[in-house]
Amino acid sequence: MSETVWNGPRLDVSFRHRIGGLALEIEFSLTSPWTILFAPSGAGKSTVLRVIAGLERPDWGRIVSGGSDVLLDSDVGIDVPTWQRKVRLVAQQAPLLPHWNVARNVFYGLKPLDMMAVKGSDSSTYRTRLVREVLALCRVTEMESKMPSELSGGERQRVALAQCLAAEEGRALLLDEPFNALDAGLRSALMADLKGWPIAHQTPVLHVTHDVGEVFASGAEVIRMEDGRIVAQGPASEVLGEERARLMRLLKG
C-alpha cells in the first residue's frame, strides 16, 4: 500500500499525554495513503486514535491536517470538536444503532441532509448506489437487512467500516484493529480491495494493529511505537524485520 505516491493531505500529529501509568510522547506524520501504527497490546494505540479524533484531550498537543488546517493546538487554545474534525474512527467496539438494520446504519453515516435526500429526490439513486458499493466493498451485502444484534463481531466491524466509508470525505480515516475478528483469507482480500480507497477519496488511513502478519500482508508504511514513543517509521521490512525473523523461527519450530 505504501508504494503508491501520496498527493493527498498529510496529517501531522504531536502530543504528550499521561493515561493511567502510561506516559505518551507522540510525534509522527502521515505521508502515505495507508499507514499502520504497530505496538503491543496496551501500548496506547487506541489512545493515539482517540486523541486524533478529538475524543480524548491530551495534556498538550498539536494536530494539523494538510499543513495548515489546525485541529488541535494547545498553545493557542484551538481544540476543534470531534464532530467538526471530519476524522472518521472505526473503533474496536463499533457503536451501531441497535434499532436500525445494517443498510440503515450505513445511511446514518451520510450527512443528515443526505439521509433526507435518500427519500426520493434525484440524489436518491446515487445515495443508494453509494451504500450498496460500500456494503459490497466491505463484503456485507447479504447482511443489509439484518439487525446489529444478529451480526458476528467481524461482521459488525465491517458494517462500521462501511458506515465510515460512505460518509462524506474527511481529513483522515482511523481504523482500530479493524480486521482482528476476520480469518486470514478475508482479511487479505479486504485489505487488497480497500487499497485504492485513500487515493480515490484523498483521505489518509491510519490503521492500528499488534499483528505482525497483518502488517506484512498490508504492504503499508509502518510506524512503530514503544514505551509511549514513536521509535521508527518506514517499510515493514525495515521497521519490523526482527519480528518477522522471530516469527519465521517460531514457525520452523
Ligand SMILES: Nc1ncnc2c1ncn2[C@@H]1O[C@H](COP(=O)(O)OP(=O)(O)OP(=O)(O)O)[C@@H](O)[C@H]1O
Ligand atoms: N480511561 C483510562 N484510565 C486509565 N487508564 C486507561 C484508560 N484507558 C486506557 N487506559 C490504559 O492506558 C493504556 C493504553 O490503552 P490503549 O487502549 O490506548 O492501548 P492499546 O495499545 O490500544 O491496547 P489494545 O491493543 O489492547 O487495544 C492501557 O494500559 C490501558 O489500560
